[in-house]
Amino acid sequence: xxxxxxxxxxxVKTVCTRIGVSNYEEYSMIYEEEExxxxxxxxxxxxxxxxxxxxxxxxLRKKWHTDDxxxxxxxxxxxxxxxxxxxxxxxxxxxxxxxxxxVDRNDPVQLNLLxxxxxxxxxxxxxxxxxxxxxxxxxxxxxxxFGNYDPGKSKTTYxxxxxxxxxxxxRKGVEKRILQDYSKLTGLTELNAKFRYIQLSRSxxxxxxSFFLVKxxxxxxxxxxxxxxxxxxxxxxxxxxxxxxxxxxxxxxTVRRWAASPNSFTLDxxxxxxxxxxxxxxxxETISQLIAGYIDIILKKKKATDRQLxxxxxxxxxxxxxxxxxRSTTLQYMEGSGAHGQQ
Numbered sequence: 001x002x003x004x005x006x007x008x009x010x011x012v013k014t015v016c017t018r019i020g021v022s023n024y025e026e027y028s029m030i031y032e033e034e035e036x037x038x039x040x041x042x043x044x045x046x047x048x049x050x051x052x053x054x055x056x057x058x059x060l061r062k063k064w065h066t067d068d069x070x071x072x073x074x075x076x077x078x079x080x081x082x083x084x085x086x087x088x089x090x091x092x093x094x095x096x097x098x099x100x101x102x103v104d105r106n107d108p109v110q111l112n113l114l115x116x117x118x119x120x121x122x123x124x125x126x127x128x129x130x131x132x133x134x135x136x137x138x139x140x141x142x143x144x145x146f147g148n149y150d151p152g153k154s155k156t157t158y159x160x161x162x163x164x165x166x167x168x169x170x171r172k173g174v175e176k177r178i179l180q181d182y183s184k185l186t187g188l189t190e191l192n193a194k195f196r197y198i199q200l201s202r203s204x205x206x207x208x209x210s211f212f213l214v215k216x217x218x219x220x221x222x223x224x225x226x227x228x229x230x231x232x233x234x235x236x237x238x239x240x241x242x243x244x245x246x247x248x249x250x251x252x253x254t255v256r257r258w259a260a261s262p263n264s265f266t267l268d269x270x271x272x273x274x275x276x277x278x279x280x281x282x283x284x285e286t287i288s289q290l291i292a293g294y295i296d297i298i299l300k301k302k303k304a305t306d307r308q309l310x311x312x313x314x315x316x317x318x319x320x321x322x323x324x325x326x327r328s329t330t331l332q333y334m335e336g337s338g339a340h341g342q343q
Contacts, residue, residue, distance in 0.1 A: 002079070004079040004085075005080060007076060007077060007078055008028070008029060008074060008076075008077065008078070008079065008082075009075040011029070011079070012024055012027055012029060015092060016092075019109050020107075020109050021109060021110055023098075023099050025296075025297055025300070026094055026095065026096040026097070026098055026099065026297065027093065027095060027096075028072055028075065028092075028093060029072070029073045029090045029091065029093065030071050030072055030073070030091050030093050031071050031073060031084060032071070032088070032091070033071060057213060060213055060226055060241055063125060064211060064213070064241075064244070065121070065124045066211040066212055066213045066228070067210045067211055067212055067283075067286070068212055068213055068283055072095065092113070093117060094113060094114065094117060095293070096233065096293055096294055096297055097207075097208035097232070097233055098233045098297050098298075098301075100114070100208060101202070103198070105191055105192065105195050111191070111195060111198065112194060114198050114201075115144075115197055115198055118197065118207070119137075119141060122134075122166065122201070123164075123166055125166050125168075126206070126211075127201070127204050127206045127207060128204075128206065128244050133200070134165050134166055134169045135165075135177055135181055136181060137164070137165075137197065137200065137201075138161065138162075138165050138178045138181075139181035139184075139185060140185065140193050141164040141197070142158070142161055142185075143182060143185040143188055143190075144190050144194060144197070148185075148186045148187065149179070149182050149186055151183070158179060159175075161175050161182075162174050162175055164178070165178070205244075205246070206230075206244055208232055208233065209230040209231070209232050210230065210231045210232075210290055211228050211230050211244075212229045212231075212283050212287055213241070214226075214227055214228070214229045214265070214280060214281040214283075215279060216238075216279045216280070217278075224280055226241045227241055227279065228240070229265075229287065230246075231287065231290050231294070232294075233252070233297075233298075234251060234252055235249045235251050235252055236249075238277075250267070250272070252294065252298075254269045254272035254273070255267060255269060255291065256268050256269060256270035257270075259284075260284030260285045260287065260288040261284055262282065262284070263280060263282065264278060264279065264280055264284055265279055265281050265283070265287050265288065266279075
């Protein structure tokens with residue numbers, strides 16, 4: 001039973017504690033909406049923006065499954081306050097990829113949570129992969145799902161193995177290559193296969209990045225074009241909306257202020273950049289909360305490290321470099337304006 005009077009922050013902490021996840025501040029919950037209802041909301045937002053190519057934006061959202069599609073719960077409010085009742089399906093999900101590298105086979109609960117999230121992202125296309133990489137992921141998923149490869153089993157057992165690939169690679173004849181890679185994994189336990197899957201996922205350039213589909217002004221022209229805005233534990237990125245190639249990276253420590261409005265999001269990098277970076281989006285507050293959340297985690301980790309280690313060691317130095325005095329030691333919020341800043 002869940003106490004729906006608790007704030008989501010308290011609820012996430014309770015759930016994580018019960019299943020043995022200590023870094024609960026990196027997790028949150030999402031709720032599901034009917035696909036048609038969700039699509040209508042997105043189209044309505046595009047109309048509000050007077051976006052002429054709403055259909056193109058919808059196609060890009062479907063292609064990349066950006067964070068625009070995720071319905072995160074507000075941590076400061078209770079389920080009741082957000083209209084969530086017992087009929088709504090909630091999913092515990094990693095939101096902040098901060099201490100992800102510390103998760104290994106000694107933490108099977110978090111390893112499984114990461115595996116499921118990474119697997120779904122790869123199959124949906126959120127993480128672009130090559131054909132070779134997709135075969136490796138599919139073979140590992142087969143090892144996890146079926147156990148050791150058994151050539152004596154009927155072919156029908158592995159008929160649907162192509163479903164372990166992203167849709168663009170689900171073509172005739174792919175099963176043979178997957179089965180070849182799968183047969184080489186004999187003896188690998190389910191836990192080790194999940195760990196290897198996560199290791200391979202971490203090597204992807206898009207792993208740990210939260211993407212938002214936005215529109216930015218073309219340089220020298222009065223025209224808005226689609227773009228992906230990425231946020232990680234270390235940086236904010238401009239990303240090509242067709243290939244997910246990184247076009248520009250700003251370290252998180254260079255962000256001085258940011259402001260969200262119902263229709264836009266703006267970043268100020270102070271002396272680091274000669275101009276603001278502003279985009280058109282209805283997800284400004286969500287992006288703002290994500291950046292603030294990462295900075296909050298960094299500051300909490302630094303504070304905890306300083307208390308435990310009076311004499312600065314390597315790990316403490318890392319936090320000091322990430323959030324140095326005069327850069328991001330204070331997080332401020334100005335009511336009503338949606339503006340945030342670091343001093």
